[in-house]
Amino acid sequence: MARIKINREKCKGCLLCISVCPKGLIKHDIKLNKRGIKPVVFVDSGCSGCASCALICPDAAIEVDK
Secondary structure (H helix, E strand, O other): OOEEEEOOOOOOOOOHHHHHOOOOOEEEOOOOOOOOOOOEEEOOOOOOOOOHHHHHOOOOOEEEEO
């Protein structure tokens, strides 16, 4: 099972990764990062490791570990 690492400080909250995750494992966080932006957060269960989220992220804030 794969795991996603999201750099909260790099994330600008564009939500593109949420739209491409086939399993819906990325959600909008309720906590702000240091820039005052609500980043995304990985819901830990069932990631297939497709890496669509990492590929679409314009800020390279997502890494996928398989």
